[in-house]
Amino acid sequence: MTSSLESALLPAGLRDVLPPEAAHEAAIVEALIARFAAHGYERVRPPLVEFEESLLGGAGAATAGQTFRLMDPVSQRMMGVRADITVQIARIAASRLLKAARPLRLSYAGAVLRVRGTPIMPERELRQVGVEFVGSAAPGADAEVVALAADSLGAVGVTKLSIDLNLPRLVPLLVEQLGIRDAATLRDALDHKDAARVAEAAGVHRTLFGALLAAAGPAPEAMRALSALALGGRAAQEISRLEAVVGLIAEAAPELSLTIDPVEHRGFEYHTGVGFSIFVAGVRGELGRGGRYIAGAGEPATGFTFAMATVLRALPPPLAARRVYLPMGVPAAEARRLRAEGWAALAAIEPASDIAAEARRLGCSHVYRAGRPAALD
Amino acid sequence: MTSDGALVLAVPKGRIQKELMPLLAKAGVVPERAFDDPDSRQLQFATNDPGLSLVRVRSFDVASFVAFGAAQLGVAGHDVLLEFDDPEIYAPLDLGIGRCRIMVAEPVELSKTDDPSRWSHVRVATKYPNVARRHFAARGVQAECIKLNGAIELAPRLGLCRRIVDLVSTGRTLAENGLEEVEHIAHVTSRLAVNRSALKTRPREIGAWIERFRQAVDAAAA
Numbered sequence: 001m002t003s004s005l006e007s008a009l010l011p012a013g014l015r016d017v018l019p020p021e022a023a024h025e026a027a028i029v030e031a032l033i034a035r036f037a038a039h040g041y042e043r044v045r046p047p048l049v050e051f052e053e054s055l056l057g058g059a060g061a062a063t064a065g066q067t068f069r070l071m072d073p074v075s076q077r078m079m080g081v082r083a084d085i086t087v088q089i090a091r092i093a094a095s096r097l098l099k100a101a102r103p104l105r106l107s108y109a110g111a112v113l114r115v116r117g118t119p120i121m122p123e124r125e126l127r128q129v130g131v132e133f134v135g136s137a138a139p140g141a142d143a144e145v146v147a148l149a150a151d152s153l154g155a156v157g158v159t160k161l162s163i164d165l166n167l168p169r170l171v172p173l174l175v176e177q178l179g180i181r182d183a184a185t186l187r188d189a190l191d192h193k194d195a196a197r198v199a200e201a202a203g204v205h206r207t208l209f210g211a212l213l214a215a216a217g218p219a220p221e222a223m224r225a226l227s228a229l230a231l232g233g234r235a236a237q238e239i240s241r242l243e244a245v246v247g248l249i250a251e252a253a254p255e256l257s258l259t260i261d262p263v264e265h266r267g268f269e270y271h272t273g274v275g276f277s278i279f280v281a282g283v284r285g286e287l288g289r290g291g292r293y294i295a296g297a298g299e300p301a302t303g304f305t306f307a308m309a310t311v312l313r314a315l316p317p318p319l320a321a322r323r324v325y326l327p328m329g330v331p332a333a334e335a336r337r338l339r340a341e342g343w344a345a346l347a348a349i350e351p352a353s354d355i356a357a358e359a360r361r362l363g364c365s366h367v368y369r370a371g372r373p374a375a376l377d
Numbered sequence: 378m379t380s381d382g383a384l385v386l387a388v389p390k391g392r393i394q395k396e397l398m399p400l401l402a403k404a405g406v407v408p409e410r411a412f413d414d415p416d417s418r419q420l421q422f423a424t425n426d427p428g429l430s431l432v433r434v435r436s437f438d439v440a441s442f443v444a445f446g447a448a449q450l451g452v453a454g455h456d457v458l459l460e461f462d463d464p465e466i467y468a469p470l471d472l473g474i475g476r477c478r479i480m481v482a483e484p485v486e487l488s489k490t491d492d493p494s495r496w497s498h499v500r501v502a503t504k505y506p507n508v509a510r511r512h513f514a515a516r517g518v519q520a521e522c523i524k525l526n527g528a529i530e531l532a533p534r535l536g537l538c539r540r541i542v543d544l545v546s547t548g549r550t551l552a553e554n555g556l557e558e559v560e561h562i563a564h565v566t567s568r569l570a571v572n573r574s575a576l577k578t579r580p581r582e583i584g585a586w587i588e589r590f591r592q593a594v595d596a597a598a599a
Contacts, residue, residue, distance in 0.1 A: 120445060120465055162578045192458070194568065196471035213469070217580045259580050266464050281578035284446050285465070 013117045013124030024318035025127065025308060028156050029109045032129050032306065035152040036107040041131045043107050046088035048081060055080040059293050060087035062269035066114045081113045085128050086293075086305060093134040094296020102135030120285050127308035130288070137300035139241060142274045143248030145290055149278055149304045150256045153287065158280060158314045161287075162257040165219070166275040167242055168268035168291070170212075173235045178205055190263045212262050219246055222260035245274050273302070280314040287311050324366040324373040325359035327352065334368075343373065384429050384575075384582065387448035389436035393567055396474040397452055403593035428582075439570065440466060449575035450586060455565045456544060460505045467576060468568035469587050473594055475567040477546035479508060481560035484533050488557045502532035503542035512542070512562045530554040
C-alpha cells in the first residue's frame, strides 16, 4: 500500500487542486477576466515556455533567479519557464501588437513556476490573473489600474480591501540626490522599517529618512506628511505625481481604503513609478501587486497581477453545486432539460437498491423523483 | 486568524519578559495576574484593554507568529529578526531592552595565534546559522554551521567545533568557558515587531500602538 501512495508525492510547492476548489478557482478567474473585458481589456495568452533571452531581457531580468531553465532539444537553445507573465505581455506589446492602437489594454490568466516559494507562500506554481495598460504615462492610467483592481476584486466578492501605494523610485532618487554611500544597508533597514537601523545607516540624513518612515499610513495624512518634507529635485516630482494619482483614485473609487508607504521597495525591482500592493484584513500576504514600468520598446506601461491562491483565501468557500442523481429509467430528454437549466445531472448506470443512499454516496444534493429534483434530507 | 477583533501581542519568555514589564506598564498595558507567574501554564493572557491580548512564546517563535499574522504585534530581539529576515515582519520601534551583541568567539588559547583575516572556511556552532552564514559570506569565508538550541559555549570545550556564533551581554559566560570574542557581528536590542499585512489593513490601530510604545520608551529613557 505504502509504495502506491508514495507515488502521489509531489515536488515541494506543487499540489493537486481537487473538487470543489478547482472549479471555484476557474470560475473566479473567468469572472475577473470578464470584469477586465468590461473595462476594455482584451485577453492574450502567451506560451508557458520561451527562449531565455526574451523572457529575461529588460524588465524580466528581475525574475532570472526565480526561473526554471530547460534546453530545447530542437533548437538547442536555452528556454525558461515563465516566472511572471507581465514580462511576456510587455514583449507582445512591443512586437506583434506594436501597430495596435495605444493605449493598449490587455488581460491574461495563467500559471507561472518559481524556483523558490516564500515562508508565507510556499507554493512554487502560482496562478496569475492580471492586466497591463501599455502606452500611456498619464496619472490617469495609474489611477485606472488601481481602481480596476479594486472593482474587479469587489465584483467577485472580496470585501475589506485595502490598497497600499508605493514609490519604489523615491529612495534610490534620494540616495542619488543626497550622495549617500552605503545605500544597501539603508535599503535593507528601510525594507524592515527598522527605525533604529535606518537612523544608523542614514547618518546626517536620519531626520529625513525617519520622517519618510513615519509618513507611512492612511492616504490623506501620509500625503500631507510627504508634501511637508520639501524634498526638491526629482524626488519632489515623484511625490507630486503620487498626489495626482491619489486624487484621481479618490474620484474613481471613493470608498476604497488607501494607504501610502513611500519606502516600500521589495518586489518592485523593475518598477519606475507608482506601485501598489493589495491587502485584505485578516488574510495572510498580498492578493496582488502592480505598478508602473517600462515595457519592451521603452514604452511607459502599468498594470497589476493577482495571486489567485491569496485571492481565493479572501473569498468565502464556494456554494455547494446543485447536483441531482437520476435513477435508472429517467428519459434522456428529461436529463437534457435539467442540464440546460444548470443542474449537474448524474445518470445512474446500474440500478441501485437504495436510491437516496446512492445519491448521497455520489455527493448529490438532490435526487430525481416524481418528475423533478427533490432535495435530500 | 482574527480579522477585526482583538490584536495579539507575542512576547518572549524569560529575561526579556522581565525587562518588558516596566515598558508595558508605561504603555498602560496591564496583563492579567497569571502573566507575571512564570509557573503558570496559561499561554494567552487578557489585558486591561479588551482590544489587546498577550501570548507568551519562545523568543524565536515570536517571529513565526508575527510573520504569519497569528500575532499582529510582537517583541522580538534584533538577533531573531536578523535570523528570520522575513519580509512580512516590520520592526518600527527599538524598545531599548535586551541589550547585547552577536559575535564570533573561540578558545582563548586558539585566539593567541589565530588570524581571522586568513580564514577561508570555518565551522561554527550557533543558534543563528543564517546570520553566521551571511556574516562570513560577506567577508569571503565559507561557513559550516552546526545548529544548536542552547549551551553553545559548551561546543568548543567538548570538541564539537572550535568556534561559536552567539549572543553575549556581559561576557561572563564566555570567560567561564575559556572563550574570547574575536569578531563583532551586530548590536542587539529588542524591537516592537509588526505584521506587514496588519499594518497595511489596520494602519490607525497599529499606528496608535506603535505610538504608545514609542512614548513608553521615551519615558523610560528620560
